[in-house]
Each structure stands twice: as structure tokens, then as C-alpha cells.
Amino acid sequence: MNQTRRKRRPDPSPPPLISPRVRNIFLLLTFLFVIYILFSYGTFRRDRFSSLARSLSVFPTQRRHLLFSIAASHGSWLSRSSYVRLWYSPESTRAVVFLDRGGFDPDPALPPVTVSEDVSRFPYNFPGGLRSAIRVARVVKETVDRGEDNKDVRWFVFGDDDTVFFVDNLVTVLSKYDHRKWWYVGSNSEFYDQNVRYSFDMAFGGGGFAISASLGKVLAKVLDSCLMRYSHMYGSDSRIFSCVAELGVALTHEPGFHQIDVRGNLFGLLCAHPLSPLVSLHHLDAVDPFFPKTNRTESVARLIRAASFDSARILQQSVCYDSSNTVTVSVVWGYAVQVYEGNKLLPDLLTVQKTFSTWRRGSGVRSNYMFSTRDYPRDPCARPLVFFLDGLGSDGTGGTWSSYGLHSVGNCRRAEAVEGLRNIRVLSRKLELNGEQMNPPRRQCCDISSPYNKSMVINIRQCMPDELIAMNT
Numbered sequence: 380m381n382q383t384r385r386k387r388r389p390d391p392s393p394p395p396l397i398s399p400r401v402r403n404i405f406l407l408l409t410f411l412f413v414i415y416i417l418f419s420y421g422t423f424r425r426d427r428f429s430s431l432a433r434s435l436s437v438f439p440t441q442r443r444h445l446l447f448s449i450a451a452s453h454g455s456w457l458s459r460s461s462y463v464r465l466w467y468s469p470e471s472t473r474a475v476v477f478l479d480r481g482g483f484d485p486d487p488a489l490p491p492v493t494v495s496e497d498v499s500r501f502p503y504n505f506p507g508g509l510r511s512a513i514r515v516a517r518v519v520k521e522t523v524d525r526g527e528d529n530k531d532v533r534w535f536v537f538g539d540d541d542t543v544f545f546v547d548n549l550v551t552v553l554s555k556y557d558h559r560k561w562w563y564v565g566s567n568s569e570f571y572d573q574n575v576r577y578s579f580d581m582a583f584g585g586g587g588f589a590i591s592a593s594l595g596k597v598l599a600k601v602l603d604s605c606l607m608r609y610s611h612m613y614g615s616d617s618r619i620f621s622c623v624a625e626l627g628v629a630l631t632h633e634p635g636f637h638q639i640d641v642r643g644n645l646f647g648l649l650c651a652h653p654l655s656p657l658v659s660l661h662h663l664d665a666v667d668p669f670f671p672k673t674n675r676t677e678s679v680a681r682l683i684r685a686a687s688f689d690s691a692r693i694l695q696q697s698v699c700y701d702s703s704n705t706v707t708v709s710v711v712w713g714y715a716v717q718v719y720e721g722n723k724l725l726p727d728l729l730t731v732q733k734t735f736s737t738w739r740r741g742s743g744v745r746s747n748y749m750f751s752t753r754d755y756p757r758d759p760c761a762r763p764l765v766f767f768l769d770g771l772g773s774d775g776t777g778g779t780w781s782s783y784g785l786h787s788v789g790n791c792r793r794a795e796a797v798e799g800l801r802n803i804r805v806l807s808r809k810l811e812l813n814g815e816q817m818n819p820p821r822r823q824c825c826d827i828s829s830p831y832n833k834s835m836v837i838n839i840r841q842c843m844p845d846e847l848i849a850m851n852t
């Protein structure tokens with residue numbers, strides 16, 4: 380080709396200094412060299428960038444940034460691991476279980492188990508208390524001291540083996556705080572007397588609490604000296620609280636953590652959850668199953684399944700009114716719907732119905748709680764109609780339907796408008812909470828699609844700017 384071209388149009392330039400063949404090889408080598416430089420520089424940049432981004436919290440907090448430590452004992456672990464199985468997922472949750480002694484075969488559906496260090500050198504002199512409080516308090520230090528295993532951990536989360544966490548909601552809640560600062564996040568007891576006894580400012584251990592990675596590192600260094608100083612205290616959570624206090628840090632109260640220092644029927648408590656994502660439930664063995672005809676594990680599994688459709692919405696309460704029939708409906712998403720005959724005012728419906736009994740038993744125990752309560756009528760006919768969650772699914776476009784079946788008790792005369800009601804279907808969009816929506820949060824509104832007879836359809840939606848949650852009269 381070259382030769383034919385030269386023949387037609389003679390080349391005026393002098394002959395090249397290097398032959399085209401050598402030049403091509405040279406160009407190829409240069410090309411490869413440039414690619415190599417670009418690639419290695421790129422990798423370097425990427426590493427540098429991601430570590431920089433990590434330290435600047437450019438990336439939002441995710442499930443993998445949380446490390447859960449579960450305090451258990453050899454005696455309780457076998458039965459209570461059935462609760463942990465419900466909320467722990469091996470692919471996305473990081474967790475460690477601390478036992479007093481080993482002897483369990485590894486189970487891939489459960490977090491790895493580790494045996495706590497010997498704590499016999501620490502004094503314990505709370506009369507009638509349990510020495511295990513020291514071991515459980517020291518879980519905090521032993522977790523943080525895991526070193527390299529804690530890469531990328533932003534929050535250390537502590538709970539018992541009978542604590543059930545709603546992990547995505549905990550991620551949402553903790554995202555409000557900067558993990559590079561010192562945070563101690565949790566909640567106290569529902570039972571007033573327990574807070575009098577221990578402290579209003581303490582995160583109760585069973586409800587679970589979270590410690591930012593930076594606070595965790597400091598706390599791990601000083602905890603042993605605190606364990607020497609607070610030998611007169613009863614529990615592990617008092618020891619952590621005291622040590623955190625000595626570091627000058629106070630509790631940040633998050634109402635989604637639930638110690639559940641009550642017994643029996645939790646219905647009233649679950650139906651008046653604060654406007655804050657549900658983070659944890661504890662003392663499951665002391666309360667009745669949440670749903671009729673289920674055992675405790677099945678009940679919790681049903682709540683967790685509902686949360687898998689719309690985590691932030693679980694137990695969130697919306698109230699809507701049917702003014703043509705004077706009917707008031709309270710929807711507690713993912714759990715229960717109550718239908719009241721008559722016009723009920725919102726503040727009354729947001730008050731906890733006292734369906735449960737006190738944590739401590741015996742005469743002289745006052746039923747004083749940390750929230751407003753109202754009586755739950757003994758006569759089932761004086762109560763609203765109650766419907767419990769019996770199914771849910773997605774509509775494929777970000778919407779969720781959930782259905783609630785009538786739980787009928789007693790042979791009550793009901794108003795004509797509601798006497799035929801057997802089922803309620805609730806439609807909602809996935810609740811996406813960003814920092815702005817959480818601070819402060821606003822309750823959502825709902826509409827009853829009329830007419831209804833056997834089945835009522837309710838649509839939950841964002842309220843309009845000046846919309847009031849009240850009966851149109």
C-alpha cells in the first residue's frame with residue numbers, strides 16, 4: 380500500500396529516523412504505561428477517597444455500620460435464641476453473642492457466640508443481686524476491644540437475648556447523630572418506680588442502647604476502673620450509665636427503645652406508640668403474645684414481617700373519622716385497627732390504654748407510668764371493635780396493603796354502621812424518613828373509603844398543610 384501511494388504521490392519528507400515497526404512498538408508500550416499509571420493512580424485515589432469519605436460520614440449510616448452485642452447466658456440462650464433468629468440476618472446484621480460458658484454448635488442462622496472473660500477479680504456487693512451484672516457490663520469493653528473485627532463500626536449496640544431489635548429503624552434513628560461524637564442513646568423504663576430506683580437518666584439495658592464508636596473506644600479504656608468503683612450497684616446498665624456519666628456524657632433519650640417493664644397484655648402500649656420509629660421490644664417472656672391464637676415467637680415474627688414491608692411505619696398510629704356514621708377509626712399500622720362508635724377526640728386516642736399490669740407485683744405497688752394512661756374497660760362491649768393484622772403485601776409500585784380481621788369477644792350490640800364489619804384493609808405508601816421528616820415528625824392522616832359494610836378500606840396519606848385530625852362537624 381505504502382509503495383503504491385509513493386508511486387502516485389512522491390513523499391517530500393526525508394526518510395524516518397526510526398522504522399514504523401519500532402515506532403509502533405514504542406507507541407504500544409507508551410500506551411500500556413499510561414494505562415498502568417492511570418489505573419494505579421485511580422486505585423490510590425479511590426482508596427484515599429473512600430477513607431476520607433468514611434471519616435467525613437459522606438456515606439449515610441447503614442446496617443453494616445452497627446455492631447450488636449447480645450448478652451446471654453448458657454441457661455437462657457437455647458430458648459431465647461428463637462427471638463434473636465427473628466431479627467438477625469446473617470447477610471446484613473453484624474452481631475456477637477456473649478455467654479458465661481460455651482458448648483453450643485455454631486448455627487449459621489444465629490450470630491457467632493463468644494465466651495466472656497473472667498471477671499472474678501471485680502467486687503460485687505449489691506445484696507441479693509447477681510454477679511453476672513459485671514460480666515454483662517464488661518461486654519461493652521470486650522466488644523470494643525475486638526479491634527480489627529470492628530472495622531467500619533459506627534455504633535455499638537447492646538441488648539439482651541430477649542430483646543428484639545427493628546434494625547432498619549435503629550439505623551434510621553442513629554443516622555440523626557454524628558457517630559464521630561460521643562453519644563449514649565437509649566431509653567428508660569415505662570414503670571415510674573423503676574426509674575426512681577435506678578435512674579431517670581439511665582438507658583435500661585434490656586431495651587437496648589447504642590454507643591457511638593468514638594465514645595465506645597474511650598469507655599472501653601476506663602470501664603474496668605468504674606467496675607471497681609460501682610460494686611454496690613445492682614445491674615450492668617447502672618455500671619455503664621455511671622461510667623458514661625463520669626466521662627461527662629448524658630443519655631440521649633430515644634422513645635423507640637422499649638424496656639417493657641410491664642406484664643400481661645401489651646395491646647394498649649403497642650397501640651399508642653410515640654411518633655418515632657419502633658426500635659426494640661424487651662421482656663417478651665413476661666408479656667402475652669401480641670396477636671390472638673399465636674405464641675410469643677409467632678407474634679414477634681408477624682410484627683417483624685410487617686416491618687419488612689414498611690419498617691418506619693410499624694406501630695405508627697393514624698386516626699380517621701366517618702362523619703356520616705359518627706365512627707372513629709384508629710389504625711396502628713402492622714398491628715391492629717380499633718373502630719369506635721361515636722366521635723372520639725384525638726388526644727384521648729393517643730393515650731395508652733391500661734391493658735397490662737405492673738412489673739413489680741404485690742400490694743402497695745402503684746401503677747405509675749412514664750406516660751398518660753386511660754382505663755381499658757373490663758366490659759368487652761364498652762371497648763371499640765378490634766381488628767388484628769392477618770395479612771399484608773405490596774402492590775408493586777411502592778404501595779402496601781395490610782388487612783386486619785375482627786377479633787370478636789362477647790356478644791355485643793354495635794351501631795348499625797359497624798355491626799357487619801369483619802375485615803379492614805389499609806393502603807399506604809412506604810414511609811421514607813429522612814432527617815428532615817423526623818425532626819420533628821408529623822402524624823399521617825387517613826381516609827375511610829365509604830360506603831362500607833363487611834369490609835372497610837382505609838387509605839393512609841400525608842396530611843395537608845392545615846389539615847386537622849378531627850371529625851367534620
Ligand SMILES: *[C@@H]1O[C@H](CO)[C@@H](O)[C@H](O)[C@H]1NC(C)=O
Pocket residue numbers: 674675676677
Ligand atoms: C410457636 O409456634 C410455632 C409454629 O406453630 C412452633 O414452631 C414453635 O415451636 C412455637 N414456639 C413455642 C415456644 O411454643
Ligand SMILES: *[C@@H]1O[C@H](CO)[C@@H](O)[C@H](O)[C@H]1NC(C)=O
Pocket residue numbers: 799832833
Ligand atoms: C350489608 O351486608 C348485609 C349482608 O350481606 C346486607 O344484608 C345489608 O343489606 C348490607 N347493607 C348495606 C348498607 O349495604
